Structure formats: structure tokens, C-alpha cells
Amino acid sequence: MVTTGDDAPDFTAPLANGDIEEFALSDRLEDEAPIVLAFFPGAFTSVCTTEMCAFQDRLADFNDLDAAVYGVSRDSPFTLNEFREQNGLEFGLISDYNKEITDDYGIAMDFADLGVYGVAKRAVFVIDGHGEITYAWVSDDPGVEPDYDEVEAAVEDLS
Incomplete structure (x- = not known):
């Protein structure tokens, strides 16, 4: 699993932003x-919806810090x-439909009892302009949300 101080694994994947x-x-780091x-x-699940809506509620704060926020899941870009x-x-x-990003970041998990394999653990990484991970939080419990104040503080430390 990648952690603070590591180079963030680069990737190219579909981005759902109204279009696809x-x-x-690597193309986004500089700007x-x-x-x-x-x-x-997974999209449309209770905790995931709560988490993404919490990031939306704080989006203005992240924008004020000149930071970009992206959600990442194994869902298709159409679902996203x-x-x-x-x-x-x-x-x-970002759609990690082929499970490459989740694997590269070392955060895949299985719900074998449900027949679901290779979904992303709930995790947050903050990446600076040089591609270094400056903050990493990963939960083995999909019911636990990140500490949003801590994520925002990690971004603020880079400002």
C-alpha cells in the first residue's frame, strides 16, 4: 500500500464530470x-453517498485552497x-472499472460473503504538485468515514 512520502502511482482512467x-x-499535477x-x-451505497456529499459540502473550502477533489471507485463512468x-x-x-488504480495504490478489498471482489477500501490521499503523497488515510472498515477536517488541514499545509 502506498503511504505518505511515496510517489503517487500515475494512472489514466475515465473521468465522469457530466461528460466522460x-x-x-500526471497531466493534472501542475495545474x-x-x-x-x-x-x-461503490456509488449509491449509504456511507459512500454520505462521504461524497461531505466532500461536496466542503468543496468551496478546498477550492479556496486551490485544491482539486476527485472521487475514485470501481463503478463505470456512466454510473458515476x-x-x-x-x-x-x-x-x-474517476472510474477504476478495470481495478488498476486500486491495485496500484494497494487498497483493494473483497466482500467474499457478498460475492464482491476487488473494490476500493475507503481511502484518501493528498498529492502535491511533484506527485508525492503528503497525506494518506486508509480504512479497513468501509463504514468509517475519513476525518474531513484532517484532510482539509493536510491540503492547507501545502498552501
Whole structure:
């Protein structure tokens, strides 16, 4: 699993932002860093919806810090666009449909009793303009949300 001080694994994946476009982390670092990547197990589930809406509620604060927020899940970009629309999310959601990002960041988990494999653990990474992970939080319990104040403080430390 990647952690604070590591280089963030680069990736290219579909970005659901109302449309669907290509998102490459390395292409976004110079103009958008710090970047908050908030991994969540699945769209339209209770805790994931609460988490993404909490990031939306704080989006103005992150924007004031010149930070970009992105959610990341294994859902298809089409599902993620619907999830964005139904929840009024103004930030993009990255589709890790092929499970490459989750694997590269070392945060895949299984719900074998439900027959669900390889979804993202709930995790948040803050990445600076050089591609270094400056904050990492990962939960083995999908019912636990991140400390949003702590994430915001980690972004503020880079300002």
C-alpha cells in the first residue's frame, strides 16, 4: 500500500464530470495540485453517498485552497455520472472499472460473503504538485468515514 512520502502511482482512467473524458494524474499535477483522491467502495451505497456529499459540502473550502477533489471507485463512468447528478456533486469522479488504480495504490478489498471482489477500501490521499503523497488515510472498515477536517488541514499545509 502506498503511504505518505511515496510517489503517487500515475494512472489514466475515465473521468465522469457530466461528460466522460480521459483523466491522467500526471497531466493534472501542475495545474490542479494539491489533488485529493477520495476512494470509495461503490456509488449509491449509504456511507459512500454520505462521504461524497461531505466532500461536496466542503468543496468551496478546498477550492479556496486551490485544491482539486476527485472521487475514485470501481463503478463505470456512466454510473458515476448518474451518481454525480443525483447527489449534486460538482467534482469529477474517476472510474477504476478495470481495478488498476486500486491495485496500484494497494487498497483493494473483497466482500467474499457478498460475492464482491476487488473494490476500493475507503481511502484518501493528498498529492502535491511533484506527485508525492503528503497525506494518506486508509480504512479497513468501509463504514468509517475519513476525518474531513484532517484532510482539509493536510491540503492547507501545502498552501
